Amino acid sequence: MTRALIIGGGVAGPATALALHKAGIEAAVYEAYPVGGDDVGAFLTIMNNGMDALAAVDAAEVVEAISFPATTVEFLNGTGQVLGRQHIAGQLETRHDPRTMRRSALYRALTEEARGRGIPVSNGKRLVDAVSEGDRIRAVFEDGTSEVGDVLVGADGIHSRVRSLIDPAAPEPRYTGLNILYGYTDDPTLPLSTDAYRMIQGKRAFFGYTTSPHGETFWFARLPGPELTRDRVAGLTVDGWRRRAAEYFIADATPSRRIIEATWGEIIGGNAYDVPSTPHWFRGAMVLVGDAAHAASPAAGQGASMALEDAVVLGKCLRDLPRDAAFEAYVRIRRERVERLVATSANDGATQDSGDEVLSEQLNDRQQSRAWLYAHHIEWAETVV
Structure with a gap:
């Protein structure tokens, strides 16, 4: 394994580059937009588990510097009545607290950190095709240029071009x-x-x-x-x-x-x-991370955090295993967790349409039942088998 081409410069792309770099794998990031992305003006919260993933690649402090804490959640109804108030992670002891920031600040921080570690990040590189060349793969861009690598990572979001190249029959968002x-x-x-x-x-x-x-x-x-x-x-x-x-x-x-x-x-x-489920996360030298592979509705606030987890796990898998075995291990480790999150997030959206009494009970129970989500920890030193 010598070189990874990462398509997409949002959250998942630079994070994957950081993970691969720490794993000793050369990586380069290619972003379609000249600056940022089409959702750059929005904001997001990286949850406890997402901050844990950043810590695994030594980037938690970088994100803390451009964000602020929001550790408590208070639920109200349309009359202003408070239905519940608690820490976002309930009574769980987690290694990190959630942080809120603008997407533009996060994109910039992760990109600058990647460049600071010697990882090239190129803008204005919209992928149009990927062509196998033996065990390697050539990424072809709209501007007529191309790059060759051993792995092509689709970190190109919910409307992923790489997803359609892996499987032309893949479900649409x-x-x-x-x-x-x-x-x-x-x-x-x-x-x-x-x-x-x-x-x-x-x-x-x-x-x-x-x-x-x-x-x-x-x-x-x-x-x-x-x-x-x-x-x-x-x-x-x-x-x-x-x-x-x-x-x-x-x-x-x-x-x-x-x-x-x-x-x-x-x-x-x-x-x-x-995107509730994507049948094929990889084919040949191509593999998906983040929203390109799975995307939840915004109700659970976990999209960025799950993308960060993907990035770190993929980096570990490629560090420890040959490419094909690494992709299989990555999907084995990640699929059940992310598809559970997508279903949970969809259910959260339905819960918000419930009556006050039901809503109050469900909201107060929700945080306590989610140790699997918030307390998730990735141990970088642990070997993937």
């Missing part, structure tokens, strides 16, 4: 029935939620927010409705998104509508998709 919005406002008159996420099940839609140490409110909304066309998404202005979102919370006695209406600078919106 499934629309979850939700439009998802992210916004930011620094209005000082808003109710703050420092070091906590307030999750509000309104009468028509779901809303969540937290406050950064600098007083900026990070919020998201999940709005049920038909799938929006690409042109429709591109054509909606900040004012259009704001008015659309605010309408869903008119009947609620919560801060949701007020926070939305106080947002003037930046709102990012689109459709939410998932």
Whole structure:
């Protein structure tokens, strides 16, 4: 094993490069967009298990430096009644706490860390094909250039080109029935939620927010409705998104509508998709990580964390085993866990439509039953067999 070509420069791509580099494998990252990606304006939380994966490749401190803690979650209904409040990981003892950050900051931090370790990262490299050359593989890019490696890693997201090259019959991403919005406002008159996420099940839609140490409110909304066309998404202005979102919370006695209406600078919106199961994660020299292999609805907040776990496990497998055996071990280790997460996240979305009494009971039980999710640990020194 001498060289890995990693397609995609979001979360999974640079993280896979860091893992492979630590494993002693040469890696290079190729990102389609000139800068960032199409979801670069959104924000995310890396959960306890995701931070653990970053620690395995010596990158946890890098991410901590560009993020802030949000360790508690508070559940409310549309009348403002508090249904439950607890630590995100419940009573579990975990090695790391969750961290919240903008995607753009995470992309930049992971990319800079990769470059700092001598890993080349190229932008404007959109993959169009991958051609086998004996045991090696050639990645062909839209700009007419190509690169040859021993492994091609598809870290190219939910609409993965590599997934379709591995299996032209692979399932398409499934629309979850939700439009998802992210916004930011620094209005000082808003109710703050420092070091906590307030999750509000309104009468028509779901809303969540937290406050950064600098007083900026990070919020998201999940709005049920038909799938929006690409042109429709591109054509909606900040004012259009704001008015659309605010309408869903008119009947609620919560801060949701007020926070939305106080947002003037930046709102990012689109459709939410998932990929419940991908039959083939690898073929020949090609293999998938992150959303390219599996994608959950946003309800569990685990997309980035699962991608980071994938990256580290793949790095370990390729370190310890020949390529074909490494891919088989990687899928064996990862498939059950990620597909369980996708099902859990879909169920969380359904739970949010339950009545208050049922919702309160389920939300309070939820965190305590998830040791398998939050307390997951990857031991880098452990050999894969």
